[in-house]
Amino acid sequence: MTHSTRGRRGSTVLAALAGIIAAGLVLGVAELVGAFFRASATPVIAMGSTFIDFTPSWMKDFAIETFGTNDKLALLVGMGVTIALLAAVLGIVAYRRWVLGAAGVLLMGAIILAAVLTRAGASLPDMIPTVIGTAAGLLALRWLIARLHRADAATRTESSAAAEAGAAHDDELPRTGSTSSAATPGHATSRRGFFVAAGVTAVVAAAAAGGGRLLAGARSNLAAARDSLRFPAPASPAPPLPDGVQSSVEGVTSFVTPNSDFYRIDTALSVPQLSAEDWVLRVHGMVEEEFELSFQDLLDADLIERHITLTCVSNPVGGGLVGTAKWLGYPLREVLARARPLAGADMVLSTSSDGFSASTPLPVLQDDRDAILAVAMNDEPLPAEHGFPVRMVVPGLYGYVSATKWVVDLEVTRFADAKAYWSDRGWAERGPIKTMTRVEVPKPFASVDAGEVMIGGVAWSQQRGITKVEVSVDDGDWEAVDLAAEASVDTWRQWSHAVTLDAGLHTVRARATDAVDGVQTDERAETVPDGASGWQLVQFTVA
Structure with a gap:
């Protein structure tokens, strides 16, 4: 390989590096300017959020099953x-032909701008971070490419001079290596300016x-604002948890899930930063009275407190996208009672500040279940x-049709007239939670001591309640387990079971029974379109 060929390839690599560094400057400058705007005005958040919006159901499901809560x-x-x-x-394109490279940069800037301006609540000023960032990146790329061309020109001049010198001393110096050795020091020197600029x-x-x-x-005082909040005593406190709600098996999850461990699945790439003082909920649509609620209105109302288990529709059989917390909030049935829905309405479309929406059947929010606008979680x-x-x-x-975070809008409407975020992407319009149980001990592929082996886990069937859980060890007969105390039909129920096992490979299968629909189905279904189903099978080793 000749020195000139190596030089061209080296310049191509450096041109690619120049493009990457210039892109970093685009994002960095946009991030800096974006500090004075909404988070969705920055390129990374805007593009990521747009990608999430256009993610097909199968890809979303794959991402959550593969990466869990690390999907973002x-x-x-x-x-x-x-x-x-x-x-x-x-x-590389800019190095070889600047006009085409610059056009490509401007095209990427235009795509980013389109992503920014299509975000919920976007306005023209939100363009500013991207415009300034793109301009900075374009200037930086021009500067770096110019330094690279200058280095190439210097290298060619040095190589030519070295070649002439080599010809003049042909009888004194070997041909092999003479040009390369003469050009290499100057070559490194000429590119030093590029590396400094980069x-x-x-x-x-x-x-x-x-x-x-x-x-x-x-600029955000959200943490301080949260810490300063004080809630009034609830008009209806949460009933005390009965003794024995926690499974006796070591390793079974805590009955109340700590906030830091509670699963998070949503479409917000950047967590919305809303202040309680500025928060307003608009209630409108097919109602006799449209109105708005402030955060203070909620604090002044009769709040209720309840333990409730939430489940994500993307939770696979045996998955961890489920948790229980104590929630404080205002009953949604009271909100709708004030609005007085019109005849024919059958759905409430709730919308978050970042544009996500969920379609909740209207009767569900009007019955006696404890559906709330929550303001607190675990005290x-x-x-x-x-x-x-x-x-x-x-x-x-399931949360995709009900658990709207950062909620700012409730529209009483009809399923026939409006589509929510995920139902518009192939998921079912209504999402009742399916009866499910999860084996937590032993964990899959765990090794346990021979003798008495403890098996434990949780089961849930919100609004119906768990009445029985059974396990089958090594495909044997189904055996009823010991159920922990029930807090309510809206919380999961823990269980435990002891079995004596010899050394070897073993399996345990579990199924739950609820008070309304009976035994949990063994029919295997994926999470799309309305939640997974089937019996979990755990394999483990007894040593």
Whole structure:
């Protein structure tokens, strides 16, 4: 391989690096400027949120089953890799023909702008971070490419001079290696300016991104506002949990899920930063009275407190997307009683501040179940990632049709007239939770001591209640387990069972029975379109 060929390939690699660094500057500067705007005005959040909006059901289901609650992190990593690859290509194109490279950068900027402006609640000023970031990136790319061309020109000049010198001393110096050895020092020197420029640009990009995050955090007083909130005593406190609600088997999950461990599945790539003081809920649609509720209106109302188990429709058989918390809030039936829905209405379309929507059957929100506008979770204000300042909690329905976080709008309408976020993407319009049980001990592929082996887990069938759980060990007869005390039909129920096993490979299968529909179905179904079903099978080793 000749020195000129190696030089061209080296320049191509550096051009790709220039494109990646320039893209980093676009994102960093946009992050810095975006600190003064909504989070969705920054390119990464806007593009990521747009991608989520257009994600087909099978891909969403795959992401959650594969990455669980780290699905958003996986998306960000994937976006980072994609952006780096596209930026590298644009850098190479710009090196070879600047006009085409610049056009590509501007096209990417236009795509980002489209993503920003199509976010819920977007306005023209939200364009500013992307415009400034794109301009900075374009200038940086131009600067880096110019330095690279200058380095190439210097290298060619040095190589030509070295070749002439080599010809003049042909009788004194060997041909092999003479040109390369003469050109290499100058070659490194000529590219030093590019590396300095690239390093400076990378540092500026990182500083801008870091500064933007720090500035955004400093401008948001959400944590302080949450800490300062004080709630009145509920008009209807949560009934005390009965003795014996916790399974006696070590390793079974806590009956009440700590806020930090509660699963989070939603479409918000960036957690909305809403203040309680500015929060307003609009109630409208097919009602006799349209009105708005403030956060203070909720605090002044008769709040109720209940333990309720929530379940995600994306929870696979045996999965962990389920949790129980003590919720404080205002009954939604009281909100609708004031609105007085018109005849023919059969659905409430709830919408969050980031544009997500859920379709909840109207009768569910009007019956005697404890469906609420929740303001607190486990004796503290809602965590931001769980919907602060207000979210919906509806017993008996999967979250995708009921548990709207950061809720700001309730429209009384009809299923025939409106589609919610996920029902518009192939999921069922109504999402009653299916009866399910989960084996938590032993864990899959665990190794336990021979002798008495403890088996334990949880079962749930919100609004129907669990009346029995059975296990089958090594495909033997079904045996009823010991049920822990029941807190209510709206919470999960824990269970335990002891069995004596010899050393070897063993399996345990579990099924639950509810008070209305009977034994949990063994028919295997995936999560799409209305939740998984089937009996969980756990394999483990006794040593």
